[in-house]
Amino acid sequence: MYKILKKEALNPTVTKMVIEAPLIARKAEPGQFIIFRAKEDSERVPLTIADYDREAGTVTIIFQIVGGATMELNTLEEGESLHDFVGPLGTASHVEGLKKVAVIGGGVGCAIAYPVAKKLHALGAEVHSVVGFRSKDLVILEDEFRAVSDRVSMMTDDGSYGEKGVVTAALEALIKEGNQYDEVIAIGPLIMMKFVCELTKKYGIKTVVSMNPIMIDGTGMCGGCRLTVGGETKFACVDGPDFDGHLVDFDEAMHRGTMYRDFEQHAREAECNLLKKEVK
Secondary structure (H helix, E strand, O other), X not given: OEEEEEEEEEEOOEEEEEEEOHHHHXXXXXXXXEEXXXXXXXXXXXXXXXXXXXXXXXXXXXXXXXXXXXXXXXXXXXXXXXXXXXXXXXXOOOOOOOOEEEEEEXXXXXHHHHHHHHHHHHOOOEEEEEEEXXXXXXXXXXXXXXXXOOEEEEEEOOOOOOEEOOHHHHHHHHHHOOOOOOEEEEEOOHHHHHHHHHHXXXXXXXXXXXXXXXXXXXXXOOOOXXXXXXXXXXXXXXXXXXXXXXXXXXXXXXXXXXXXXXXXHHHHHHHHHHHHHHHO
């Protein structure tokens, strides 16, 4: 059992948990993920590792409450334990040797972008972070990004915080200033990563994206997380989750990501009804 040592609401729909998992913390690297089950009969759900502390033996996860599984996870409190917590899975982000990098995070994807920026900073790279949210009340991890970045561009769609606009506008402004990046790392909604890649392709800048498709077993056997990258089929759980963004078929990935939307809606409604009964 994996005890929840700390639970914190980062905004109305995003929760941070620090989990006691010393064996995973010992091996975890930025870009890797875990698969959890909140309870014995729960759905298996992957979450990218948001942080880890090898000395304390802890792994941090940050999740958005969007479906039945994450709603169920959010019912657990400090002192309680997750039934399963498996990892680290996937291939770690390749950041060694990079001298100047732009890290782009969108929404809850910032929870995945942050450990990458942190590792780059620790390795001595110059890090320019561009993070975007719909509005001020959804901003997460701002202080953490500022602590590991040489520059931070904070963007909101409605202009309620930072600059009004999308992350691609801020990234292009940095490029036009004369910043020459070894690599751009983009993590967030598929549509955001697609447009970041279209921009960087125009400027000839290598771009890596983190893909998080539907996933079940996390070992490449189920095939649920398949993607088309450079015309070839890849599996995000074992070949990724990081891929060359200029080779990813984003349109196919976005189409596949909508396949279970109705099922997720029903699961969310069922979990809501279950929680209401428990409250009574």
